[in-house]
Amino acid sequence: MLEVQEVSKTFNARTPNEVRSLRGVSLVLDPGSWVIIIGTNGSGKSTLLNAVAGTFFVDDGKIRLGERDLTRLPEHARAKWIGRVFQNPFSGTSPSLTIRENLSLAARRGMSRGLGWGLRSSLVARMRDEVGRLNMGLEDRLENAIGSLSGGQRQALTLL
Structure with missing residues (x-):
């Protein structure tokens, strides 16, 4: 509550x-x-x-x-407990990083940061599954820069 x-x-x-x-x-x-x-x-x-x-x-x-x-x-x-989607789709993500890298950072909210954590194949598979649940066809685009996505796609990803 x-x-x-x-x-x-x-x-x-x-x-x-x-x-x-x-x-x-x-x-x-x-x-x-x-x-x-x-x-x-x-x-x-x-x-x-x-x-x-x-x-x-x-x-x-x-x-x-x-x-x-x-x-x-x-x-x-x-940030461990509270997330939010910004009205501006360019807020809340790093446009030059890939979808996978952005999700790796988001998963480490409130902890020490590093991208290596998100490189393990089991975690990449979990990311692919989570992204797939959005039904936006992004699960096979984890290596694409998040800046190349539409505003709505970026906002949806910030919910994960």
Whole structure:
């Protein structure tokens, strides 16, 4: 369960450019549930998602995932448990790396990085199976640069 409890975030506090982006926002999401966040430009939608992902720390409140308090964990530590698809398909992937290399890095979220881990044939076979479940015909293109794919294909791969 994801719990956002009374979260607040102000940017450029105590300056002429101060922006109160979140004020006492609370949200509870059960595992497997979906939520749609709707609002006008500048209403805090992206700020809320970035706060959950750990892009920055909130000023007040708590963010919990199950029994874990994520509130003061940095983004790279939260990446073990939290993934997201960016609106911009060029975010979240490295265009010059292959599909396999991108998936290798993604699989190592929150751990020390290295591409050698993704070279073992058993892991490449597992990647091929996972990519095949997308039904996009990409399972035989693991050695293609991810930058050569369409935006939708890149976004789908970031879900793996």
